[in-house]
Amino acid sequence: MSVLDRPYEDVWSPRRARIVAVALALVFVVIVGRSAWVVFNSPVRADSGGAVAEVAVRRADIVDREGQLLVTTLQGWSLAADPSAIWDVREVVDGLKTVFPTINTKQITDLLSDKKRRFVWIRRGVSERERKSVKDLGVEALRFVEEPQRVYPNGSLAGHLLGYTNVDGDGLEGIEKIFDERLKQGGEPLRLTIDASxxxxxxxxxxxxxxxxxxxxxxxxxxxxxxxxxxxxxxxxxxxxxxxxxxxxxxxxxxxxxxxxxxxxxxxxxxxxxxxxxxxxxxxxxxxxxxxxxxxxxxxxxxxxxxxxxxxxxxxxxxxxxxxxxxxxxxxxxxxxxxxxxxxxxxxxxxxxxxxxxxxxxxxxxxxxxxxxxxxxxxxxxxxxxxxxxxxxxxxxxxxxxxxxxxxxxxxxxxxxxxxxxxxxxxxxxxxxxxxxxxxxxxxxxxxxxxxxxxxxxxxxxxxxxxxxxxxxxxxxxxxxxxxxxxxxxxxxxxxxxxxxxxxxxxxxxxxxxxxxxxxxxxxxxxxxxxxxxxxxxxxxxxxxx
Missing domain, CATH: 3.40.710.10 (DD-peptidase/beta-lactamase superfamily)
Incomplete structure (x- = not known):
């Protein structure tokens, strides 16, 4: 090749680079879109419009002066549904009524009738007996979500003093409310002066x-x-x-x-x-x-x-x-x-x-x-x-x-x-x-x-x-x-x-x-x-x- 000849030019390299960049951008859009769908439709978002069910830090326990457990947090189950997968809303609601007699029939009917939704809460915090009864209904559109639940192992003992949280773990009454921020930080149990005995x-x-x-x-x-x-x-x-x-x-x-x-x-x-x-x-x-x-x-x-x-x-x-x-x-x-x-x-x-x-x-x-x-x-x-x-x-x-x-x-x-x-x-x-x-x-x-x-x-x-x-x-x-x-x-x-x-x-x-x-x-x-x-x-x- 003569020194006066033009050197070889790869015209496809810039095109390939642009094609790869476009492809990566599309992949990014898909990922972001999928993430947004998960945020707004997955079990970690409550039907109330934004209450997060899962928390990054386990809420601290509450114990008496000797360390006896008064309040703790355990993993439990909550019931959710996919309205878009339900054919007969009335049949499902009637079935749920047999498990949860106090359920708000109209409210649940309205939730399950919204076919645009892929996720709604039915009941936060269900017992093992209730969980088994729901499974026996055989409704595929119903599913269980594992999430933290506040537990009071001694029932009503010191109930007024301890207070309680809502289903999302926010303190509403008593010690649970007064020391809510401290308890949300997790770590060592909050030790009270109370003697459980x-x-x-x-x-x-x-x-x-x-x-x-x-x-x-x-x-x-x-x-x-x-x-x-x-x-x-x-x-x-x-x-x-x-x-x-x-x-x-x-x-x-x-x-x-x-x-x-x-x-x-x-x-x-x-x-x-x-x-x-x-x-x-x-x-x-x-x-x-x-x-x-x-x-x-x-x-x-x-x-x-x-x-x-x-x-x-x-x-x-x-x-x-x-x-x-x-x-x-x-x-x-x-x-x-x-x-x-x-x-x-x-x-x-x-x-x-x-x-x-x-x-x-x-x-x-x-x-x-x-x-x-x-x-x-x-x-x-x-x-x-x-x-x-x-x-x-x-x-x-x-x-x-x-x-x-x-x-x-x-x-x-x-x-x-x-x-x-x-x-x-x-x-x-x-x-x-x-x-x-x-x-x-x-x-x-x-x-x-x-x-x-x-x-x-x-x-x-x-x-x-x-x-x-x-x-x-x-x-x-x-x-x-x-x-x-x-x-x-x-x-x-x-x-x-x-x-x-x-x-x-x-x-x-x-x-x-x-x-x-x-x-x-x-x-x-x-x-x-x-x-x-x-x-x-x-x-x-x-x-x-x-």
Whole structure:
């Protein structure tokens, strides 16, 4: 070839390159199109229009303080359908109705009649029995999708506290909602202060109360006085997280946190403490409670006469639960000082809780003599039971208030201690509470060996027409053991009417249930029973301190 000849030129190479590029572009378009179809038609997209069923991170478990499983996530099955592959919609719906009797027939019929759709959800979260029954229908257009499901292995145990998630794993109520972001991050279980064994005892005793009383509702709690750790908290009727809110209104109501109640005479120790702190009361002072007294616009009466009513001490007023005596003590300090004391112990709001929040209190619109006289014995002020329970912690700690804690581990440096009364006042009132159980209205709360100290409360329920004497809230607030206080227990019963007899005061209702809870829970909480003051003194150094 001459040097002047043109070199050989491959005219097909650029064409081949363009052809390959076009082909790759077409392949890319197909892949993208297929991906889009999968996103909008595959099982990972719920029929609600975008809720992702599969999650990248497994939702964290919830356990009790000892690590016992309360909530977990397991792989389960959900039922879906391909409407485009269904010939006889009515036949399929009728078949599904035999497996899921509560299914919305119209809604499912509409979904399965849309032939443009290739995927719709029929039922999220089905049992093995339901899965087998659906398979037996022999409908090819029905299929099962494996996806994570939140499981509550203990049924209704601590149901109100735990709450629940929706089918896509979003927290809707309780701990599941409050700590939703933490749980969605996965990792280590969320450890609660709850003791599952104590929780079981509390719930069983509240349920057992129904065998003895006709009642509208109940609540109870067990609280560590040194740390504020809530070891058990329950509301009856119980809530089952597995039902995800599909329950009667009574079961949805969390009486421990979200219901405000007038709790009656369990306020009287607070009134006495307020007067002692103000320097307006001495243990030896005496009062005449033999006749009703008018304070402000209200006339205060006692439901029963007190022994030696013309000359009683503050201790007698607590032990025998005198409304008159409590109001006379409050009169010594006045409305503003009583209000300030109750505010200092957290009953007027403002308590900081890392966890479930309590209902705001309902307090007197005007703190005058009338309000003072009735609040002194627990009427005219409504608070959540948990808020009230915390007010007894100072009597057990030598005068320091703690706030409720729901999460472990508890760092001692973060425990909120607030001095609200002197040790002398706290010890004096605690001794009064112990005498109330030994010789007064709280006798049925005694748990042999556990030195229960406490106070009964019976409050008439307010109505638009005034207080109804036939509808009562009965309560018992307790501290145990009195010689080395470790726990506060509160039991509240709503309209508890004994099935035999006519007496419906707290002395025969809430006090008895509280005693049963303490007798069974104390050993689980490592509280040792004692048979003598000497034995109690020897245990004080090991059990009575945090």
């Amino acid at each position: 104590v929780q079981f005892v509390l719930e069983e005793e509240l349920q057992g109360a129904l065998a003895q009383f006709d009642m509208q509702g109940a609540t109870g709690m067990v609280i560590d006085v040194h740390t504020g750790a809530v070891r058990a908290i329950a509301s009856w009727p119980f809530s089952d997280p597995r039902k995800r809110g599909v329950e009667p209104a009574a079961a949805k109501t969390n009486r421990a946190l979200n219901v405000r109640m007038e709790l009656g005479s369990i306020y009287k120790p607070l009134t006495v403490a307020a007067a002692l702190e103000a320097g307006e009361l001495k243990a030896t002072d005496r009062f005449n409670v033999s006749a009703p007294v008018k304070i402000g616009s209200t006339t205060v009466r006692d439901p029963h006469p007190l022994p030696n009513a013309s000359s009683v001490t503050a201790s007698d007023i607590i032990i025998h639960s005198s409304n008159i005596g409590s109001s006379l003590i409050a009169q010594r300090i006045g409305p503003e000082k009583l209000k300030a004391f109750l505010g200092n112990v957290g009953l007027l709001g403002g308590m900081t809780i890392k966890g479930p929040q309590t209902a705001s209190p309902l307090t007197p619109s005007e703190w005058d003599q009338t309000a003072m006289a009735t609040v002194a014995f627990g009427h005219g002020i409504s608070v959540s039971p948990l808020s009230f329970a915390m007010t007894y912690t100072p009597f057990a700690t030598g005068g320091e208030l703690v706030t409720p804690v729901f999460l472990e581990p508890i760092d001692p440096a973060t425990i909120q201690h607030k001095r609200v009364m002197s040790k002398e006042t706290a010890d004096l009132v605690l001794a009064m509470l112990r005498r109330t159980v030994v010789e007064g209205s709280g006798k049925l709360a005694e748990a042999p060996g556990y030195e229960v100290a406490g106070k009964t409360g019976t409050a008439e329920k307010p109505t638009p027409d005034g207080y109804d004497p036939n509808r009562n809230i009965t309560s018992f607030a307790a501290i145990f053991p009195a010689s080395r206080p470790q726990f506060v227990v509160l039991v509240v019963l709503d309209e508890a009417q004994p099935r035999t007899g006519v007496v419906r005061t707290a002395s025969v209702t809430a006090a008895m249930i509280a005693g049963k809870v303490i007798a069974r829970a104390a050993p689980l909480l490592d509280v040792h029973p004692v048979t003598s003051t000497v034995e109690a003194a020897s245990l004080r150094t090991t059990e009575g301190t945090p």
